[in-house]
Amino acid sequence: METIYKLGYKKFLFMNLPPLDRTPGNFAKGPAAALPNTTMVGWWDQALANHSAAFAKEHKDVKSMIFDANTFLNKVMDNHDSYGIKNVTGYCKSCPQWYLAQ
DSSP: OOHHHHTTEEEEEEOOOGGGGGGHHHHHHHHOSSSSSSHHHHHHHHHHHHHHHHHHHHHHEEEEEEEOOHHHHHHHHHHGOOOOOOOOOSOOOTTOOOGGGG
C-alpha cells in the first residue's frame, strides 16, 4: 500500500475474504477438515481491518475502506432461494470445468 500511496493514490477500498470455508470442496470435506476454515477466514479479515485502520491512522490524508464481502456473500448463501440460486453446496453440473472438482 505504501508504494501505491507514494504514487499519489489516497483512496483505498479493500475487500475481505469471501466465505472460502463454504466452497463446494470444503463443504464436501466437512467443517472439521475445511481449509481455510471459518476461523482462518476470520483471522485474515481481522488482520486486514487492523492493517487498513493502521494505514489510515498513519496517513491522515488517506480514505481507507473495507467492503465486507464475507458478510454479504454469507447472507446470499444463507438466503440463496431469494437470489434464485439453487445450489450452494456443489459445483454446477452444467459447468464443463471438470478440474474444479479435484
